[in-house]
Amino acid sequence: MEEVINGILIREVETKNIMTKSSLPVGGYSVNPYVGCTHACKYCYASFMKRFTGHKEEWGTFLDVKHWPEIKNPKKYAGQRVVIGSVTDGYNPQEEQYGNTRKLLEQLIGSDADILICTKSDLVVRDIDLLKKLGRVTVSWSINTLDENFKNDMDSASSIERRISAMKQVYEAGIRIIMVIYK
Numbered sequence: 173m174e175e176v177i178n179g180i181l182i183r184e185v186e187t188k189n190i191m192t193k194s195s196l197p198v199g200g201y202s203v204n205p206y207v208g209c210t211h212a213c214k215y216c217y218a219s220f221m222k223r224f225t226g227h228k229e230e231w232g233t234f235l236d237v238k239h240w241p242e243i244k245n246p247k248k249y250a251g252q253r254v255v256i257g258s259v260t261d262g263y264n265p266q267e268e269q270y271g272n273t274r275k276l277l278e279q280l281i282g283s284d285a286d287i288l289i290c291t292k293s294d295l296v297v298r299d300i301d302l303l304k305k306l307g308r309v310t311v312s313w314s315i316n317t318l319d320e321n322f323k324n325d326m327d328s329a330s331s332i333e334r335r336i337s338a339m340k341q342v343y344e345a346g347i348r349i350i351m352v353i354y355k
């Protein structure tokens with residue numbers, strides 16, 4: 173299925189396995205519930221993904237919503253590093269409608285995996301209930317300026333104020349956080 177919603181080309185795509193083995197030396201898994209990222213950061217390092225997924229649209233103007241077979245044996249990932257959002261932000265604005273990242277977290281409950289969520293959104297606050305159940309989880313936000321006007325020129329992600337407020341809420345819920353500052 174394919175449709176344009178608010179100027180974003182949305183496609184629903186089937187994938188055989190949502191858990192992709194990471195090619196990084198540290199090993200583990202890289203998990204991206206979407207292809208593309210509508211935060212559309214001008215400096216995005218992940219836009220190379222277009223080449224591998226057949227997308228010709230401008231980065232930030234398309235989003236593939238993945239459908240995958242349910243993870244039946246989450247224990248298989250016990251002790252493994254699982255990075256969610258390595259090449260797309262799982263908490264893009266469309267996540268509110270499609271809930272793919274929430275679905276993934278639900279399927280990883282009981283895995284005892286070492287989960288790292290990378291985001292520039294405050295939508296992750298919605299899933300604090302699941303983060304608490306997952307136990308070994310860290311949420312990482314990146315911030316490259318405190319100037320909201322500059323940020324708005326660079327990306328469409330949550331405002332800096334909302335990111336900092338989300339960090340506070342997640343931290344106060346007893347979940348480990350990281351703030352990555354780019355200069």
Ligand code: SF4
Nearest residue numbers: 209211212213216260
């Ligand atoms: S949030 Fe990350 S993946 Fe998304 S566009 Fe920005 S840099 Fe790229």
